[in-house]
Amino acid sequence: MSFQGKTVIVTGSTRGIGNAIAVQFASLRANVMLSGTSDSVYAVVDSLKEEGFSVAGYSGDLSTPAAAKSLIEKTVETFGSLDILVNNAGITCDKLLIRMEEEDWDRVMDVNLKSAYLCTKAAVRPMMKKRNGSIINVSSIVGLMGNAGQANYAASKAGLIGLTKSVAREFAARGITCNAVAPGFIDTQMTDSLTAELKESYLRSIPLGRYGTSSEVADLVVFLASDSARYITGQVINIDGGLYM
Numbered sequence: 001m002s003f004q005g006k007t008v009i010v011t012g013s014t015r016g017i018g019n020a021i022a023v024q025f026a027s028l029r030a031n032v033m034l035s036g037t038s039d040s041v042y043a044v045v046d047s048l049k050e051e052g053f054s055v056a057g058y059s060g061d062l063s064t065p066a067a068a069k070s071l072i073e074k075t076v077e078t079f080g081s082l083d084i085l086v087n088n089a090g091i092t093c094d095k096l097l098i099r100m101e102e103e104d105w106d107r108v109m110d111v112n113l114k115s116a117y118l119c120t121k122a123a124v125r126p127m128m129k130k131r132n133g134s135i136i137n138v139s140s141i142v143g144l145m146g147n148a149g150q151a152n153y154a155a156s157k158a159g160l161i162g163l164t165k166s167v168a169r170e171f172a173a174r175g176i177t178c179n180a181v182a183p184g185f186i187d188t189q190m191t192d193s194l195t196a197e198l199k200e201s202y203l204r205s206i207p208l209g210r211y212g213t214s215s216e217v218a219d220l221v222v223f224l225a226s227d228s229a230r231y232i233t234g235q236v237i238n239i240d241g242g243l244y245m
Contacts, residue, residue, distance in 0.1 A: 001226055003030035007079040008225070009071065011035045011062060011119060012089030014044050016188040017138065020214035021086055021221050026053035028222065031079040035071055035089070037061060054079075062089055063110035068118035076126055083130075084225045085123040087116035087160070088138040094149045105152045112156035116163060120178075124171055131175040134225045137164050138217075141184040141240045157182075161236050168234030177233035179224045184240025187211040207242035 003025060013022040013034040026032045026048060034041055034048075035058045045057035056078045060067035075082050090112045093104045116137055127133030142150055143157030160180060167178040185191060185202050191211065194202075203209065220239050223229055238244055 001028055001222070001228075003028045003084075003222075003225075005029075006083040007031040007033070007075060007081050008084040008086065009033045009035065009075055009082065009119070009123070010086040010088055011071075011115065014038075014041050017183065017186060017214045017217050018086075018088040019044065020218040021088060022055070023048070023053075024215070024218040024222050025084075025225075026055055030054070030084075032056075033058060033071070033075040033078065035059070035062065062115035062119055065118055068115065069122045071119065072122040072126070081130070082123060082126045083132070084134045084136070085119060086136045086138065086221060086225075087119055089115050090138065090156075092150070092153050094153065096149050097151045100152060108152040109156050109159075112153070113159040113163070116160055120163070120167060124167075124174075124176060127176050128171070128174045133171075133174075133176040134229075135164075135167060135176065135178040136221050136224050137161075137178070137180040138221070139164070139180045139182045139236065141182045141238060141244050144182060144236070144238070145244050164236065165234050172233055177224075177230065179229075179232060179234065180236045181217060181220050181224070182236055182238045182240065182244075183212060183217050184238070184243040185211050186217060187213055205243060206240070210241065212239060212241060 008025045008030045010022040012018040014036040031054045041057040048055045062068045137160045139160040140157040142154045164180040
């Protein structure tokens with residue numbers, strides 16, 4: 001599988017799943033625009049350039065219309081086109097609902113959902129001109145099954161699923177597909193913050209008996225963006241070791 005000549009944006013790509021997705025695309029010869037909320041994204045870009053990959057970086061708050069528009073414009077200006085958008089940017093701010101402040105809710109919704117809306121809105125314009133494009137939203141199994149202490153996160157990830165299906169319907173006639181992946185418990189920096197007891201409890205609920213890896217999620221995203229998946233749109237594909245059936 002090769003993405004030579006294709007241009008990909010991966011939001012939230014300085015670490016974890018987003019970084020694995022960006023590296024996977026770059027290794028398959030795509031031009032990749034990485035994005036993050038701080039200048040640390042440029043250090044990641046420099047390290048990938050040293051490996052010979054065609055990459056660039058963007059730093060900004062994608063929950064603002066100006067930044068989202070600027071990301072798309074910079075990508076097209078740098079690489080000449082845009083073929084694939086991966087909306088991966090996400091944060092958590094876990095609290096029981098009774099203790100959750102309004103700012104906890106708003107910030108998670110802004111980063112996880114509003115940024116995807118804004119980036120998608122800006123990205124479909126160059127994709128429509130080409131009558132071709134692929135959008136993949138990184139949701140979560142929590143968006144399907146809920147989770148105590150994550151009302152804001154679950155709502156944002158469920159919102160991504162609704163966004164995915166609506167975008168798929170709106171732009172299918174323009175040759176643009178839109179799908180979502182719903183990871184379960186993936187071994188990343190986010191899960192590093194869990195206690196050993198909680199990790200063991202979650203592990204017992206996974207039929208395959210292990211946590212997933214970022215590279216496994218990246219494999220799925222790359223497939224959905226490939227020509228092999230051109231007849232797949234509006235779908236939510238779980239990658240969770242059988243946690244949610």
